[in-house]
Amino acid sequence: MSRIVFLEERCKGCRLCMEACPAQIIRPAGRxxxxxxxxxxxxxxxxxxxxxxxxxxxxxxxxxxxxxGGKTA
Amino acid sequence: MQDATSDERLRxxxxxxxxxxxxxxxxxxxxxxxxxxxxxxxxxxxxxxLDELGLAERAILVASVGCSAFSYDYFxxxxxxxxxxxxxxxxxxxxxxxxxxxxxxYQGDGDMAAIGLAESVHAANRGENITAVxxxxxxxxxxxxxxxxxxLLGQKTTTTPLGRHLLGEGGPIHMSEIMGGLAGVAYAExxxxxxxxxxxxxxxxxxxxxxxxxxxxxxxxxxLLAGCPTNWHLDPLKANRRISEEMIPVFPLGVFRDVREERxxxxxxx
Numbered sequence: 001m002s003r004i005v006f007l008e009e010r011c012k013g014c015r016l017c018m019e020a021c022p023a024q025i026i027r028p029a030g031r032x033x034x035x036x037x038x039x040x041x042x043x044x045x046x047x048x049x050x051x052x053x054x055x056x057x058x059x060x061x062x063x064x065x066x067x068x069g070g071k072t073a
Numbered sequence: 074m075q076d077a078t079s080d081e082r083l084r085x086x087x088x089x090x091x092x093x094x095x096x097x098x099x100x101x102x103x104x105x106x107x108x109x110x111x112x113x114x115x116x117x118x119x120x121x122x123l124d125e126l127g128l129a130e131r132a133i134l135v136a137s138v139g140c141s142a143f144s145y146d147y148f149x150x151x152x153x154x155x156x157x158x159x160x161x162x163x164x165x166x167x168x169x170x171x172x173x174x175x176x177x178x179y180q181g182d183g184d185m186a187a188i189g190l191a192e193s194v195h196a197a198n199r200g201e202n203i204t205a206v207x208x209x210x211x212x213x214x215x216x217x218x219x220x221x222x223x224x225l226l227g228q229k230t231t232t233t234p235l236g237r238h239l240l241g242e243g244g245p246i247h248m249s250e251i252m253g254g255l256a257g258v259a260y261a262e263x264x265x266x267x268x269x270x271x272x273x274x275x276x277x278x279x280x281x282x283x284x285x286x287x288x289x290x291x292x293x294x295x296x297l298l299a300g301c302p303t304n305w306h307l308d309p310l311k312a313n314r315r316i317s318e319e320m321i322p323v324f325p326l327g328v329f330r331d332v333r334e335e336r337x338x339x340x341x342x343x
Binding site: 010016048054 | 108110272
């Protein structure tokens with residue numbers, strides 16, 4: 001399964017990734033980083049489309065795609 | 074900061090490939106921009122294009138005044154900070170003195186469309202071989218939300234508390250249309266940064282603008298409609314919606330000048 005990783009100390013909690021995700025698997029984590037911004041977490045099946053990372057103004061998302069299944073994994 | 078080397082999750086595991094990460098030209102430090110500000114997206118797109126075209130080593134950024142004043146901190150390229158509005162004039166000098174370099178300005182709407190309108194328009198009209206990245210968020214961001222030349226009619230700002238009125242303050246200035254009408258401009262396009270689709274298009278426009286400069290075709294201009302949640306008094310998601318609902322109808326997206334297309338057509342006719 002593909003996955004995304006949040007670089008939590010870069011996150012500013014704007015939630016643009018949440019709206020950009022076509023699979024709607026991103027949600028607020030209820031935790032806060034050192035700057036006091038609420039960070040995000042994922043729950044569900046990531047397709048590795050990288051929409052969230054394209055939308056993120058702070059480059060706080062790294063995307064890893066499953067090679068075996070490609071985009072539709 | 075998290076240490077990328079010590080965290081297993083930040084590296085690709087078995088059967089995985091890294092498909093998205095920060096590009097080397099984008100400095101890996103957190104920006105001073107507000108949450109949801111689109112400057113970060115614009116920085117990333119410019120950096121990615123410079124890396125993909127292999128221009129980072131000979132690129133020179135001319136930074137402006139406004140929220141983008143610190144943009145020299147976020148690009149790993151050589152940079153010159155210009156006086157307010159004069160980025161295109163400074164870029165002209167650099168490009169003429171060092172013709173082998175790739176020179177681009179990064180300016181906001183207060184900088185380029187207000188105080189620096191003369192410098193920008195004349196640099197474009199002379200066909201200076203530079204690229205201008207113009208961020209249009211319809212407001213003066215850094216100084217606290219005053220009216221910009223691009224402010225929409227009816228929009229409330231700290232200097233137009235009753236909303237901008239056509240007979241009192243004039244209408245929003247359309248920079249891409251102005252630039253597209255000038256003889257020296259090789260490429261002028263307006264894009265938005267509010268959705269994934271528009272962001273992909275914006276990157277394509279930036280790539281075209283830089284390749285026009287590489288080919289020496291003249292002034293290339295990319296306007297990016299961006300959000301300013303802080304001064305619009307909206308949350309980042311509502312600010313994004315405002316771009317598509319209120320800004321794009323006033324500032325239509327599209328290509329306003331492309332000399333490569335014009336040349337192609339004249340070749341076909343000839």
